[in-house]
Amino acid sequence: MTSGILEYLTVFALAAFVGIEVVSKVPSILHTPLMSGSNAIHGVILVGSMLVLGGAHTGAEEALGFVAVILATLNVVGGFVVTDRMLEMFKGKSPGRGRAAAAEDKGPGGDPAA
Amino acid sequence: MSRGTAIDLCYLVAFIGFILALKGLSSPKRARAGNLVGAAGMLLAIGVTFAQPDLGHLWLIVVAMAVGVAVGVPAARLVKMTAMPQMVAIFNGVGGGAAALVSIAHFIGTDTKTLATYKVLEVLFGVLVGCVSFAGSAVAFAKLQELMTGRPITYPAQQVINGLVGLVVVGLTLAILVTASTALLWVMLGLSLVLGVIFVLPIGGADVPVLISLLNAFTGLAVAASGFTLHQNLLIVAGTLVGASGIILTRLMSKAMGRSLPNILFSAFGSVVTASGATERDGGQSVHTATVEDVGVLLAYARKVVIIPGYGLAVAQAQHVARELADELSARGVEVFYAIHPVAGRMPGHMNVLLAEANVPYDQLKEMDEANPELPTADVALVVGANDTVNPAANDTPGSPIYGMPIIHADQAQHVVFLKRSMRPGFAGIENELLYNDKTVLLFGDAKDTLQKLVAAVNES
Numbered sequence: 001m002t003s004g005i006l007e008y009l010t011v012f013a014l015a016a017f018v019g020i021e022v023v024s025k026v027p028s029i030l031h032t033p034l035m036s037g038s039n040a041i042h043g044v045i046l047v048g049s050m051l052v053l054g055g056a057h058t059g060a061e062e063a064l065g066f067v068a069v070i071l072a073t074l075n076v077v078g079g080f081v082v083t084d085r086m087l088e089m090f091k092g093k094s095p096g097r098g099r100a101a102a103a104e105d106k107g108p109g110g111d112p113a114a
Numbered sequence: 115m116s117r118g119t120a121i122d123l124c125y126l127v128a129f130i131g132f133i134l135a136l137k138g139l140s141s142p143k144r145a146r147a148g149n150l151v152g153a154a155g156m157l158l159a160i161g162v163t164f165a166q167p168d169l170g171h172l173w174l175i176v177v178a179m180a181v182g183v184a185v186g187v188p189a190a191r192l193v194k195m196t197a198m199p200q201m202v203a204i205f206n207g208v209g210g211g212a213a214a215l216v217s218i219a220h221f222i223g224t225d226t227k228t229l230a231t232y233k234v235l236e237v238l239f240g241v242l243v244g245c246v247s248f249a250g251s252a253v254a255f256a257k258l259q260e261l262m263t264g265r266p267i268t269y270p271a272q273q274v275i276n277g278l279v280g281l282v283v284v285g286l287t288l289a290i291l292v293t294a295s296t297a298l299l300w301v302m303l304g305l306s307l308v309l310g311v312i313f314v315l316p317i318g319g320a321d322v323p324v325l326i327s328l329l330n331a332f333t334g335l336a337v338a339a340s341g342f343t344l345h346q347n348l349l350i351v352a353g354t355l356v357g358a359s360g361i362i363l364t365r366l367m368s369k370a371m372g373r374s375l376p377n378i379l380f381s382a383f384g385s386v387v388t389a390s391g392a393t394e395r396d397g398g399q400s401v402h403t404a405t406v407e408d409v410g411v412l413l414a415y416a417r418k419v420v421i422i423p424g425y426g427l428a429v430a431q432a433q434h435v436a437r438e439l440a441d442e443l444s445a446r447g448v449e450v451f452y453a454i455h456p457v458a459g460r461m462p463g464h465m466n467v468l469l470a471e472a473n474v475p476y477d478q479l480k481e482m483d484e485a486n487p488e489l490p491t492a493d494v495a496l497v498v499g500a501n502d503t504v505n506p507a508a509n510d511t512p513g514s515p516i517y518g519m520p521i522i523h524a525d526q527a528q529h530v531v532f533l534k535r536s537m538r539p540g541f542a543g544i545e546n547e548l549l550y551n552d553k554t555v556l557l558f559g560d561a562k563d564t565l566q567k568l569v570a571a572v573n574e575s
Contacts, residue, residue: 005232008342008350015338015351018133019358025140028370028456028481031363032463034139035327036202037149038334038359041132043205044156044352045212045337046179047125047163048344052219053178054169061223062171066178068215073182075209076160080153081190082201087146089195089470 033086040079046072117167124162125348131155132352136359159348195468196428199461200258203326206333207251213336213353214244214306218299220343226294234294236342238287241299242306244336247329249310254322254329257314264319272316273380279309313379320502321378323461324367328379331360370456372508372519381515401537404555406564409531410571413439416493418449420485422522423469425459426499426535430561433472436498439569440478446572451478453485453495453522455503486523495527499534499561505546516544530554533564 026034049072053065131151138148193201217240256262283305290298317325334356341349368375413419421440427433440450452474458465469479489495497504504524507514524530525548532549534556548554557564
């Protein structure tokens with residue numbers, strides 16, 4: 001069993017470094033989607049909840065597992081849907097940009113500013 | 115290949131997907147695709163879990179998941195972009211709650227007398243951190259949704275009481291490690307929930323986003339703990355990824371606010387409000403209000419206008435009208451751009467999301483550091499629903515609670531126009547001297563309404 005825990009600790013340590021490494025490069029405009037995206041990822045607790053409910057022997061375990069699956073499902077679907085909605089906003093630049101460019105074309109001539 | 119190995123392989127693919135999802139977020143172009151890869155990984159992980167040998171209660175699992183989807187999808191689809199932060203808080207909280215329940219359920223399902231000490235410790239960690247995240251997120255949600263005051267809630271001997279609760283938790287942990295008692299674990303659960311609540315109460319509304327990021331990291335760690343308990347590498351990797359990235363993100367965010375994390379968490383920031391501002395105001399300072407027409411002319415004949423949006427713009431859903439005004443002005447040859455404070459809105463990057471939603475072109479959005487050198491040459495700084503992020507007290511009043519926070523130097527523009535709903539101080543609850551400055555004019559009213567009138571006024575002038 002001791003080798004088991006060591007193995008898991010190794011995985012833990014490596015994952016921590018990967019997490020730090022990957023996130024340090026995220027620009028601040030994407031911090032909100034990042035928070036929401038990583039929020040969706042910890043929804044993986046759904047797998048744990050399923051395992052616990054699936055292996056339940058007593059009523060108490062069933063009840064706890066049942067609630068856990070509901071909560072974890074909320075976490076997963078909510079997390080990914082919200083993140084996708086946010087990121088969807090970042091794709092479109094065409095309509096606004098087109099108009100701004102057009103405005104720039106006729107811009108410099110007509111400025112009566114003091 | 116045995117079924118177990120195949121499942122573990124799929125889990126491996128799933129967590130590679132998670133890492134790619136986080137990696138995708140380093141550029142706006144690949145972010146959405148990255149998120150979909152993460153979602154695909156999640157779907158794979160959930161799908162193959164159904165193939166786990168000895169998985170009972172299949173119907174119960176399906177029913178519970180159906181309930182979660184039925185509630186979660188509409189909630190996430192319908193929530194307004196302005197309410198995103200509290201939505202993230204809630205989805206984070208339920209994750210923490212699930213992690214705590216998984217740990218408890220596993221604990222009562224095993225013969226606890228034979229359990230190794232470190233296994234009990236994993237369970238306790240999962241319960242404690244998961245519950246703190248759950249209760250804390252619930253309070254954070256209430257604060258952001260304005261179900262309760264956003265001001266820090268303080269009471270006498272708060273630190274002492276919190277410290278005592280912390281000590282009891284430590285004592286309880288030791289007691290459970292020795293006795294492996296299930297009854298005591300339930301006490302621990304209750305106490306962890308209390309700890310979550312009292313931890314968040316003294317944190318002011320303006321700091322809640324940093325808090326949510328921290329609680330996000332907590333949930334990640336709680337998930338990792340249940341991964342240890344259940345011997346699931348998938349949970350350990352995903353939970354630790356989120357834990358580590360959440361802690362880094364929390365640090366980046368507190369840096370953007372110019373404050374240390376302990377200061378944000380424990381200083382009940384914003385509770386000692388307005389005292390200094392109020393006395394100075396008694397000294398005869400008054401604000402200058404203007405008419406929409408005045409401001410319309412001012413804008414129409416300016417060369418350079420900087421729009422500084424804040425949460426007020428988001429609340430009023432005024433981002434589209436703001437873009438109309440900007441378009442109208444650029445059509446007249448006025449140089450217009452938006453200066454975005456890193457914590458404008460309720461979360462870092464929140465304002466970028468809202469403006470992107472209104473199809474504001476990227477090149478008109480300038481980050482604070484890029485915008486500040488331009489402000490001295492700007493004719494008008496149009497502050498729409500922002501306050502704390504342009505408060506010069508952050509630069510020149512060492513006693514101010516926001517002293518040291520980087521701000522947008524609206525005060526350096528030739529004219530400053532504030533669109534405000536009222537004289538109420540900003541989210542941090544601090545008086546803003548810039549409002550009383552001679553070059554400042556105020557336009558009271560709903561931001562969207564006022565902006566619409568401004569568009570018309572610019573049109574006519």
